Amino acid sequence: MARSSADDMELKRSCEAGILSKEKDRETVVMSMRVAKGRGVWGKAGKLASRHMAKPRVLAVTTKKKGQRTKAFVRVLKYSNGGVLEPAKVYKMKHLSKVEVVPNDPSGCTFLLGFDNLRSQSVSPPQWTMRNKDDRNRFLMCILNMCKEIYGAIPKVVGMDVVEMAMWAKDNTTVKVTQVSTKDGPIESLVGEADSQVAIQKDLVLQTEDEDTEALLDTYIMAIGEAEAFSERMKRELVALESANVYALMETETVVEEVLEGLEIASICVEDFDEWLGIFNVKLRHMREDIQSIEWRNNKLELQSDSNVALIDELDKMLVLLQIPPEYEASLTGGSFDEGNMVKNIEACEWLTSAIKNLEASNLDPIYVKLRAFENDTSFINGGYHEISKGYKRRVREKRAEFVLLKCTFVRRASEFLRNYFPSLIDFMLNDKGNFSQRGQLQRPDHADMRYKCRTYARLLQFIKNLDKSCLMPLRKSYCHSLNLLIRREAREFSSELRAGSKASKSSTPLFEGPASANQSISITDTTADAYCKMITVFIPLLVDESSFFAHFMCFDVAALAPSDESDNNNPVAVSEPPGSSAKPINSSAESGVLNQCLQELLDGIQEDFYAIVDWAFRLDPLSCIAMHGITDRYLSGQKAEVAGYVHVLLDDLETRISILFSRFVDDACYQIEKYERNVRQIGVVPYIPRFSQLAARMEQYINGSRDLVDQAYTKIVTIMFVTLEKIAQVEPKYVDIVLLENYAAFQHSLYDLANVVPTLAKYYHQASEAYEQACSRHINLVIYIHFEKLFQFARKIEELMYNMSPEEIPFQVGMSKVDFRKMLKSSLSGLDKTINAMYRKLQKNITAEELLPSLWDKCKKEFLDKYATFLKLISKIYPSETVISVNEMKDTLASL
Template sequence: MQSVNNKSLIEELDKLLESLRIPSEYAACLTGGSFDEARMLQNIEACEWLNSALRGLEVPNLDPSYANMRAVREKRAELEKLKTTFVRRASEFLRNYFASLVDFMISDKSYFSQRGQLKRPDHADLRYKCRTYARLLQHLKSLDKNCLGPLRKAYCGSLNLLLRREAREFANELRASTKASRNPTVWLEGSTGSSQSVNNADTSTVSEAYAKMLTIFIPLLVDESSFFAHFMCFEVPALVPPGGLANGNKSASNDDDANDDDLGIMDIDDNDNKSGKKAMELEALNESLHDLLDGIQEDFYAVVDWAYKIDPLRCISMHGITERYISGQKADAAGFVRILLDDLESRISAQFGRFVEEACHQIERNERNIRQMGVLSYIPRFATLATRMEQYIQGQSRDLVDQAYTKFVTIMFVTLENIAKADPKYADILLLENYAAFQNSLYDLANVVSTLAKFYHQASEAYEQACTRHISMIIYYVSSPILQFERLFQFAKRIEDMMYTITPEEIPFQLGLSKMDLPKVVKSSLSGVDKSISVMYKKLQKNLTSEELLPSLWDKCKKEFLDKYESFAQLVAKIYPTETIPSVAEMRALLASM
């Protein structure tokens, strides 16, 4: 029995001693080996052994009765020291390695955009060199996950310098190489006579330049975010689907590599391969992405501001382009790219808002002018502006334009009404001419743009009201001795008022409404009626500057006059059945002949 137990004990001790032995080749590699690419296989093997050895000395891999043995504790301490030494050496090497890669690229001027040459950033070689150490990072995370924080910061700090330099040089050359005539921001001010021809200059190259900036850099930034997340061992799902952006824009920076997310490695620790994302991990990733990409937005802003100065209306095109990219960003990791696009959209909206406010001030300046006649200058200018704005709409920037239309037209109508109030005598002429001009100039656009259709109908109603008031003034209140229609219709009005209180039979016995009064009123009002109507026409024509409105206004005037006369004739037939006056048919024939 003693012999059997001694033999068993010796076997058990041999196994324990074997687990406590540190192979000399691994010890040398972990404490002083090189990190050159040729030596990486040995480093990985040493890491794998160290990981396995550390796990082997932990319960339940080790019998609990051995866990507190002095030899086991000493060996565990020795392995921990090896781990700490290796992690420190590897971290220092990687920090220097990232910095040296970027320094090498930055020192080569031919790598960046130069005068006369736009250079598309190419990070294929950079990522290839980084992938050499992807497996090492996985092992470092397994050995000591706390070492990843400083490594991530070092990588972000180095690459941020490169990305910002690339964006700055690209944006500078993009602006320098874009040929476009600058359009003035004065659109709706009456004092500017020659600006309309200038405003027809083609500035499409400006929004094309902005689109090019996004086309080159947004996929690059998304790819960099995705590569960084996986290279630096964040436990998050893929930031973009295989093959590039969700909106179909293939990455400009990885033509040689269909999917940069795939580092060609598998998770070392199966326990780390968790489905879904952790909120804390995602938050840490987005903080790192901020460090990686922060500052690059300034070069995007510079392109937006430059485009605005050349042609403010190009904000509409840029807004639509930006919205398309935003709708293409489905993943909520790559958070900085989404924030960048949202900020760009806000900046473009703010710039366009500046233009709208300035144009509104230009409209309001018309109020300060002396008495104005005819169609105000900003009415046809707005039609030109709206036509061009419609040409610039891309994607969903319809809302941006519709909000501008609402501001413009509201200010236009308020200013028009204020100008009209300043000269009551000619107020309705000014109103009807301008509302008519608004409708005529925007007829085609109002058929296809619902916001303008709403204002078209508003102008139509205001036009009709102004016409009614002006025609009533022409018919009733013209102070010519020839024109006596006012007396005729005032006679009819008194009869109508009497009918509320007494019977029709009693009216001919009222003062001023007797059977003898009727012929006098008819004679004084309708003798030489053809001359009176001619005077009415001339009065209508006199202050009208828009001659094309005269025929329709004259038709309205004749209809209004005939309606009033028909009402008068009906009252006469009812109250004075035995009296005769010129018939409605005669009056209609007379008006038709004139």
């Protein structure tokens, strides 16, 4: 028989080591046993079937001392990856309620341990399988004995007989001989191994019961020889006992009848008593219901009475709050709107607004809002709640009607006052001539005092908006119409004084009509541009500030603008950068449309004075449009806020008007260039080329910001100039290249300085340079071919023949022999000095710009030497033995002349 794992001391030490490494308190391992863990699944037939593969585990029974008490545990240990035992599960033995041997295992080695503290009873408990039945009995007996000793009770045992287990324990107990010391000396004592650990017999069958059983058995076994005789004896004794019991029953029949009669009488009494109790129970139940109904009604009436009293008090307090104070009523119905009384008027408006707002259903206390919900309740109607609610609502409606009438009266009076106040305030400023520019004195508009007076009524307008928003539109129109008269008057007087005070004469802007004069004076003046700049600097910030003030004063939902520079208010002619504007978007598109419409009425008509300045400046100096365009563009880019929408439109219109006027000037200049006389032979440089350089220099002095306008003008004028020059040159085909090279050279010479700083002019400078080089090349080649025609024709003929034959065959062609070559060379190079002098005179003859002749002659000599060198290369291939003047000799000859 294999050794049991319970006797494996090494396993026991491994279990102690695994438990000690995880627990703080030391536990004693009583028994450890290797088992196989399985999981049973309950099927439809109610039988437990194992579907999971068995896993090796170790079950250990441990004890732990805690004071005078001893606790017992059943621990489950598993093997880690390194083969070391480590705790996996622990069960307290005090919760062990059942030990069941699985009936499906024929070997009887599989059992279940049921604990009553497991959370999920729907999951089947694990099954533990031993190697043999002895190991199973040994482990289970250990658990049962410990439960008996420590907790005084054993769990329920299912699937095995306790007496059988006790008999097994008795048979499998090994006897140990121990020495017991007595007074007579040590004697040997036989003690079972199981008794040395736990007393199995004592736990399962008491010693007295065992002795009584043995005595009984000894009594019946005595004098019995065979089992059949013993069976006959037992039957006879059983018959005798039954006969004695029947006789005894027959003797007590009368007693039994008396007892039955008494029981019947008692049963009748009990039934009567039960019937009376049922009757009384029904009566008591009805009485209890009546009492509860009376108490409920009484309590409800008391509660309703208390609630009505409290409700009346609260409603009275609320109605008292709705009483109009006498001083507020006087201010709202007939008070004055002078500045001294505005504090009282504002307080009255605040009270009225708050009172009307408090009467709205959304702002009422939920208790008052729910009054209507209780009106249909009959209990409240009977208690008078309906009358209270109805009276309260009637009073509230009356108060609301009274407040609405008071609101209409006050709004009508305030609107009428403000509609009259705004025109009167503006008329006072219009009648004061000191507010406008006068002869010899520019007056910057100052609206600080007017705005201060208007701000006195800003909160009044806010309350008017809250009380009746429809009344704001007439007030806005009245304010816009009145202020529009003042602003237009200020702009008209300021513009007139600017034009009158600017001592500007008509500028002699160089145009392209008439003969050019080398000593033509160019009067550079920026008086007109300064006048426009002053107009913009003064009025654009003013218009933006007025728009912003109007938007906030008239209760539009917009953000505040950045304040203007205070220095501008003290210096009427100061030139400043356009004020930056930053505002949040208006809440709704509808309100934005209303604001833009009002701003248009506020500022409409002022554009005429700006147009007058622009037209006046253009008439005096068309080039001032460049400066005006730059100023307008800078201010235009600075207006970003919604309240400056109309100002943005005004600046945009001004920019468009300035661009149109300047385009008209450019078109006039282009027209003068195009109509230049083309039917007369042109000699020298056309007049519009030097005049354009003067115009470009003047235009560059006016640029203040963006260059787009000027660059567009440059592009248009120069394009027309070049196209017209080509047409002029074609009048006399014999002198085309001379006209072109002289004029393109003049264009480069006059714009050399500007082309270094202006990219647009630099582009046309390079274009003129390329055209000049092409014209020079064509004219020089013409002069060279005129004087050395035979020489270069012979060279061209040689090149044509070389396409079809070798150089050795060419001297044998007609007209290409060495004799012919010598004749051509003699006729072309004899009298070389005279020929070169004639070529120089040819260049000099038609050139009117003497300063171009040296560079042109140098180009001519260089071009001639290049062609001559190419000629010598051809000759050396065809006529290698012939003697010809070398390139160096020809170069020396040219240098000596």
